């Protein structure tokens with residue numbers, strides 16, 4: 001009986017079971033799809049699986065017993081046994097491939113005995129394909145969420161207005177304050193600054209949020225259709241009129257908010273009709289005989305200077321005063337440069353998700369250039385620039401300077417001193433020429449705007465253009 005035991009107190013069957021179990025673990029370890037390495041508390045390799053060895057061009061016999069830094073490039077396993085902190089999803093470059101690795105310290109009786117490292121994605125492209133699969137599912141979820149939101153009302157809230165600069169905070173604060181009132185609001189700001197986002201957010205915070213926000217783009221609807229679009233028509237009002245007639249946007253906005261975008265582009269004859277509806281608080285469909293009382297809140301927006309238009313008599317003064325009960329100026333990106341970084345990061349995440357791409361960072365140099373650009377097209381231009389950059393990212397998860405358009409890349413440029421080569425006067429001239437060219441480029445040749453960008457008078461700009469023969 002005694003010789004059947006390997007150790008006193010253990011029977012053969014138990015020991016065989018233990019050996020079988022160890023064999024099984026070894027098999028799992030060696031056949032794992034993930035590459036794995038185990039080090040002792042000093043960073044020496046105690047186990048490494050075959051697939052990892054094959055990739056590294058070594059064997060288990062060769063690697064085991066060596067310090068991990070001698071076998072694996074850019075490893076941090078020897079650091080993890082010192083810090084005792086786990087590192088999850090870290091990017092590690094091995095043999096020119098960017099891999100994603102987890103490193104986890106191992107403890108026995110609360111004492112560190114080593115660490116296990118796993119390469120979970122062998123290439124960022126592999127991760128990209130996983131991210132894509134998850135992104136497709138998230139997109140579907142997003143789609144249903146948006147549909148639900150659309151069914152319930154408008155889509156944006158103040159949370160979607162990114163930025164914490166004093167200029168945008170001032171606009172947000174005023175907008176929030178007046179959201180619950182019934183008074184008309186006029187949103188003024190350059191193109192692409194977020195006027196529509198403000199209109200949605202105001203409506204969403206108002207007591208009217210349970211009804212849908214009705215949007216009309218006064219610039220995109222042909223003048224001859226605008227009236228029927230806004231006020232609707234009765235059956236037989238004109239040839240081609242639908243059977244049963246059609247309600248206009250004002251009627252649809254009853255108990256809700258109407259957003260009149262690009263109000264500065266509304267033809268003057270329509271301005272008269274709009275004024276009547278606002279004053280009388282009722283509409284009459286084209287071809288109709290009776291009018292209908294309405295309860296509509298108006299938010300109008302424009303990138304035009306309405307005061308100037310009033311002075312030039314292209315916008316009716318009485319309508320201007322009706323709309324301009326509460327004026328909110330939406331600042332341009334140039335007036336809030338500190339917001340460029342958070343907005344750029346937000347847009348990168350949003351667009352990467354929409355485009356199913358694994359892009360997670362804008363590097364320091366690229367960000368510095370984004371921050372110094374003047375953004376004549378504001379956030380819409382920034383959004384397009386980032387979308388373009390994401391399309392250009394191939395390897396790695398970063399947007400770098402190379403992914404930005406030439407006019408942004410070149411603008412900031414690396415400054416090399418010319419002192420000793422030419423005099424200060426010529427240095428100043430060179431800088432002036434470069435910056436005037438840049439400004440004209442950005443403002444698409446508009447000299448008045450370029451002078452504004454450069455902070456000089458128009459006359460002074462003309463003088464310099466002539467002086468330098470630009």
Ligand SMILES: Nc1ncnc2c1ncn2[C@@H]1O[C@H](COP(=O)(O)OP(=O)(O)OP(=O)(O)O)[C@@H](O)[C@H]1O
Pocket residue numbers: 160161162163189190191192193194195196197198261302303343346379380383
């Ligand atoms: N503060 C912000 N944070 C994040 N995204 C923003 C912000 N402001 C605007 N955007 C985004 O920028 C784009 C342009 O915004 P929006 O359409 O509201 O501008 P707009 O001023 O109405 O432009 P336009 O005058 O040309 O109609 C949109 O995609 C919007 O979601």
